[in-house]
Amino acid sequence: MTSQLRAPATTLSPALLLRPWHERDLPALIAAYRDPDLRRFTRTPVDNQDDALRWLDIRHQGRLTGTYLAFAGFEEPEDGTEGRLVANVVLKRPDPGAPGAEVGYWTVAGARGTGVAPRALDTLTAWAFESFADDGLRHLELLHQVDNTASCRVAQKCGFRYETTLPARPPFPNDGHLHIRRAQENSRSGPLSVVDGSMGT
Numbered sequence: 624m625t626s627q628l629r630a631p632a633t634t635l636s637p638a639l640l641l642r643p644w645h646e647r648d649l650p651a652l653i654a655a656y657r658d659p660d661l662r663r664f665t666r667t668p669v670d671n672q673d674d675a676l677r678w679l680d681i682r683h684q685g686r687l688t689g690t691y692l693a694f695a696g697f698e699e700p701e702d703g704t705e706g707r708l709v710a711n712v713v714l715k716r717p718d719p720g721a722p723g724a725e726v727g728y729w730t731v732a733g734a735r736g737t738g739v740a741p742r743a744l745d746t747l748t749a750w751a752f753e754s755f756a757d758d759g760l761r762h763l764e765l766l767h768q769v770d771n772t773a774s775c776r777v778a779q780k781c782g783f784r785y786e787t788t789l790p791a792r793p794p795f796p797n798d799g800h801l802h803i804r805r806a807q808e809n810s811r812s813g814p815l816s817v818v819d820g821s822m823g824t
Contacts, residue, residue: 628694628750630742632701639742640705641694641712644682648695649675651708658732664771665729666795682713690716696743709734712747714763722761724751728777735773741780748781752806765802768795778802 630639644652649672655661656669669675685691696710708731715725726747730740748763765783767774778785783802791798 626750628746629699630746632699633738633742636698636737636739636742637701637706638699639709639739639746640697640699641710641743641746642697643686644679644693644695644711646676646679648708649679652678655708655729655731660732661729664768664774689719692716694743694747696739707731707733709737709739710743712743714747714751716755719755719758722759723764724755724760725764725766726751727765740773740777744777744781748804756806760806762803762805765804766799767802768797768799770797775800775802782808 627643628641630641632638652675653669653671656665662668667674667678669678682691682693685693691713692715693711693713695708696712698706698709700706710728710730712728713726715727726744728740728744728747730743744765751763752760763783765774765778766789767778769788775785778800779802781804783804786801786803789799789801
């Protein structure tokens with residue numbers, strides 16, 4: 624089972640707990656997908672309980688195979704309780720032995736502009752390089768549509784360098800930016816905290 628991860632608190636924000644998605648998270652997931660900006664930049668809408676269950680099942684199956692490792696991100700107040708849902712981050716490894724993999728993320732509307740996305744993505748990135756180095760993981764890719772300027776800023780903050788512009792492909796209507804971060808560039812501003820499990824899958 625993949626570890627739960629934690630990003631330490633900052634002077635302005637509580638710690639973040641990144642853990643596997645559970646069925647109890649579905650109301651918060653459905654609420655997050657009511658945001659038109661989130662729906663614009665994601666490929667699978669979640670409108671109701673049935674949609675949410677299918678979304679969750681895909682992530683459970685991906686976790687079992689090790690090819691799609693998604694984490695729900697929650698604020699973690701100082702008392703150690705689990706706070707509100709603020710993000711989703713994912714490591715996509717369709718070929719676990721390949722030198723490259725892809726990362727993705729979204730944040731809920733009320734958490735944007737607070738630094739949640741870079742903290743969650745940086746934590747996932749560090750964990751991926753540390754966990755799968757022996758499997759030959761050497762670089763991570765991040766893709767976003769060219770009109771998603773916020774994701775471009777997050778990529779740059781997390782050390783994902785712009786590589787090229789890719790042509791549009793369904794279901795996304797616009798061209799996309801490809802950013803890459805390489806293992807030798809893996810560095811963090813703080814320690815990686817892993818709880819309730821061992822590193823890796």
